[in-house]
Amino acid sequence: MSARMEPSAAASLSGNSVMFAQYSWCQGSAAASSVISQISATLRAARRTYSRNARGTWPTIAILGVILCAPRVFGLSTTSKGLGATLSPMPRGNQLNTRSALILTTIVISFEVGRGRLERVNTRETGGKMSNPNILVSSVSEAPDGWQRDAIQNFELRLLDAQNPFPCIFGVGAMAQGTLRFGFVADSGGQDSNLAHLLTLFTQVCRDLGNRTSLVCFFESWAVERNHDAYFRHFWALLHHTSTHDDDSWPVEVDRHPEHALFEFSFGGEAMFVVANTDLHTQRKSRYFERVTLTFQPRFVFDGLEAGGAKGDRARSIIRARLATYDAAPVSEQLGNYGDSNNREWRQYYLDDGQHAQIPSECPVHTFSPGAETVA
Structure with a gap:
């Protein structure tokens, strides 16, 4: 491009x-x-x-x-x-x-x-000057030289590694079909506004890409402190501040409170499951990447894959079996099914790293309602 x-x-x-x-x-x-x-x-x-x-x-x-x-x-x-x-x-x-x-x-x-x-x-x-010229791309060839191109190349190699199959079969399928979209969040201009711009572009086209798509966002840098607590809090502060740039209404069927069973992060009218990969996840390899990467999966990706259905149960079985061999850490107890009364989606966004790192039990964001504040 x-x-x-x-x-x-x-x-x-x-x-x-x-x-x-x-x-x-x-x-x-x-x-x-x-x-x-x-x-x-x-x-x-x-x-x-x-x-x-x-x-x-x-x-x-x-x-x-x-x-x-x-x-x-x-x-x-x-x-x-x-x-x-x-x-x-x-x-x-x-x-x-x-x-x-x-x-x-x-x-x-x-x-x-x-x-x-x-x-x-x-x-x-962006006021006459694009904050990031190649902010939304679909392949390595469209990425600018430098860390952006390296990130996509390494991400692709990881997802399509036949010798060590990546657990998320939906992500692997989207990578193979060319329906993933990649974005780069630079430090200049503010991470929240840059991420919001990416999400705006993606939500405009995601339904045209089919039911196997996601937005993968690579970050130039992350929190100053290199520990899970700092990363975790930076993650939720970023989602909260990014949400303030959203001009669309929150989907009526999706709750704004993370402690509700029907909560899901939403932007541009689309509810999206969020996956955080970091350089600190050394044991839970499925959540590791050399730089912090956030993946936004629209909820429609999971249509027809609900718990209790043949296709949904089969997909979950395959994913959990792959996780058991891919990760050194045990399969997380936080994994659950959307809508179940005892399931909390927010707990699955940023997982711990097994026995070596614990994640706070309370979500730093109480609600994504307008004007809400994050917890100190």
Whole structure:
């Protein structure tokens, strides 16, 4: 993804798209396979990365493109005469080649202009300067060089390790399908506002990604003190402050109080189970990562997997069996089923590290109601 986009639609065309347009106009059928390959890659990238903010642009640009290209698409060549033009029949072979090239070019242009519009929207939201240009990506290739790219590469290797299967089969499936989304939370600009921006982008597109998706957020740094108590309290303070940036209503079916059985962290109208991975989880390997990483799983990921159902019970059985061999720490007693009267979701967000680290028994956030304060 481009780090910066110019205001004009023409300037928003990527190098690949411009090359494709020029090449397909000139080469005809000889370029067919190359054209198809390039357009397929462009469309896949567009589908993965563009939010619904840009969608309104695509039909408009596509229609304009067809109108502009109509003479050639219908087999007529244009001959300029001064300020006017005349139309004459074009050889049939050229008609087909030009028609295909023009249609594909129009599609590419519509996606590229859509991306330009989306990134300009993001720029306006941050006061004319994007706080993190590559804030939401879908693959290693889209990540900036540095710790961001290293984080995705190592995360992918971990989830897709066939020799040591990762316990969360939902995360593994999403990684394999390419439906995970990755974000990078920089220190500059404030972690809470950066995370809120990520969640806003993700909740706009998550339902279009299918029922196997999550947002994985890698953090540039975390708490100053390197111990579980400090990490735990920083985690809950961050969720609380991030929630204050949410302009959407809390889902009516989800409780705002962590001690309620129907509590789940919510943002952008989506209830999401949160998983904290840290560099301190040396025994509970399923919760370890080299830098603090928060994963937000929309609750709709678990639709049809409720406790008592065949699919849900089978999935839980597989996950718990993998946890028993993956972790050096015993399977946590905090794991439970959403909605059960004795289950507390918040206890599963940041798990302890077995016998070597204990987590406070009380959630630092009493409620996610507007104006609520965290516990000291």
